[in-house]
Amino acid sequence: MSTQPQTPAASAYQQLRGHLHYLRLEAAAEALPAALDHAKAHQFGHTALLEHLLGIEVTATQTRRQQSRLRFAAFPAPWRLEDFDFDAQPSVDRALVQELATLRFIDEHANVLLIGPPGVGKTHLALALGHLAVDAGYRVCYVTAADLVARCHRAAIEGRWATTMRSLATPRLLIIDELGYLPLQAEGAASLFQVIAQRYLKGSIALTTNRGVASWGQIFDDPMVAAAMLDRLLHRSTVLQIDGESYRMRAHRARVEALRKGVTPTNPRSAANRGSGLRLALKPQVDGLRPGKNPDSA
Numbered sequence: 607m608s609t610q611p612q613t614p615a616a617s618a619y620q621q622l623r624g625h626l627h628y629l630r631l632e633a634a635a636e637a638l639p640a641a642l643d644h645a646k647a648h649q650f651g652h653t654a655l656l657e658h659l660l661g662i663e664v665t666a667t668q669t670r671r672q673q674s675r676l677r678f679a680a681f682p683a684p685w686r687l688e689d690f691d692f693d694a695q696p697s698v699d700r701a702l703v704q705e706l707a708t709l710r711f712i713d714e715h716a717n718v719l720l721i722g723p724p725g726v727g728k729t730h731l732a733l734a735l736g737h738l739a740v741d742a743g744y745r746v747c748y749v750t751a752a753d754l755v756a757r758c759h760r761a762a763i764e765g766r767w768a769t770t771m772r773s774l775a776t777p778r779l780l781i782i783d784e785l786g787y788l789p790l791q792a793e794g795a796a797s798l799f800q801v802i803a804q805r806y807l808k809g810s811i812a813l814t815t816n817r818g819v820a821s822w823g824q825i826f827d828d829p830m831v832a833a834a835m836l837d838r839l840l841h842r843s844t845v846l847q848i849d850g851e852s853y854r855m856r857a858h859r860a861r862v863e864a865l866r867k868g869v870t871p872t873n874p875r876s877a878a879n880r881g882s883g884l885r886l887a888l889k890p891q892v893d894g895l896r897p898g899k900n901p902d903s904a
Contacts, residue, residue, distance in 0.1 A: 712778055
C-alpha cells in the first residue's frame with residue numbers, strides 16, 4: 607500500500623513544527639495549528655502571525671521563569687502588600703513602604719531592617735517586598751535566621767561551605783527572618799556575619815528582628831560581632847520601626863469574644879442557674895484556649 611506524498615504546504619507545516627520543537631519553542635509549536643487557523647480567518651499577514659506565535663512563547667517563558675523564581679524563593683506565605691492592614695498598624699510609615707515597593711533599594715544594593723515586637727507585620731512586609739521582587743524578575747531567597755545558621759553549620763561539616771556561601775550571595779534579595787528570637791552561639795554569629803559581609807554592597811538584605819539595634823549584643827553574646835554586622839547592614843539601609851499590637855493577639859481576643867457571645871442562654875432562668883449554665887457551656891470551648899492547645903484545631 608503506497609502512501610500519499612505530502613503536499614508542499616503540509617511539508618512546510620511539518621518542517622515549521624520541527625523547527626519550533628528543535629529550538630525548544632514548545633508553546634509556539636503547540637499553538638501553531640490554532641494560530642494558523644486564526645491567521646487565515648482574520649487574514650493576518652506573515653508578520654502578524656509571527657508576532658502572535660512569539661507572543662505565546664514569551665508568555666509561556668515568563669510564566670515558567672516566574673514559577674521557578676517562586677520555588678527558589680521558598681516563601682512561607684503568599685502575603686502581598688495589598689493584604690497589609692495599614693489602619694491596624696498606624697505606626698507603619700505608609701509612604702516609606704510605598705517607596706520600598708518601587709524596589710529601588712535592590713538596584714542600589716541597599717538593605718531594609720524591619721524592627722518591632724512579635725506579630726506586628728514585619729514578616730508580612732518582608733514577604734510582600736519579596737513577592738514584588740520576584741514579579742519584577744529578581745532572584746529572591748527567604749530563610750529564617752535559625753535555618754540560615756543551621757544550613758551553614760551543615761555545610762561546614764559536609765565540606766560545602768564555599769558552595770553554600772555562593773548560593774547565599776547569588777540572590778538579588780536575601781530575606782532573613784526572625785533574628786533575635788533565639789540566641790546565637792559564636793559559630794552561628796560568625797556564619798551570619800560572613801553572609802552579611804559577602805553581600806555588603808553587592809546584594810540586598812531584608813531582615814526582620816524583634817530586637818532594637820542597641821540590644822544586638824545580647825543576641826550574639828559578642829558586642830564586637832554585633833557592631834560589625836550593624837556597620838554593614840545600616841550603611842545604605844532603610845529602617846522600618848513598627849510599634850503596635852500583635853495581629854495574632856488581636857485575632858485571639860476576637861475569637862474568645864465570639865465564643866463568649868455565642869453561648870448566651872436562650873431560656874430565662876435564675877441568676878445562679880444562668881451562671882452555672884454559662885460556665886458549663888463555656889468549659890469545652892475555654893479548655894481549647896488553654897496554653898498548649900490551638901483553638902483552630904478543635
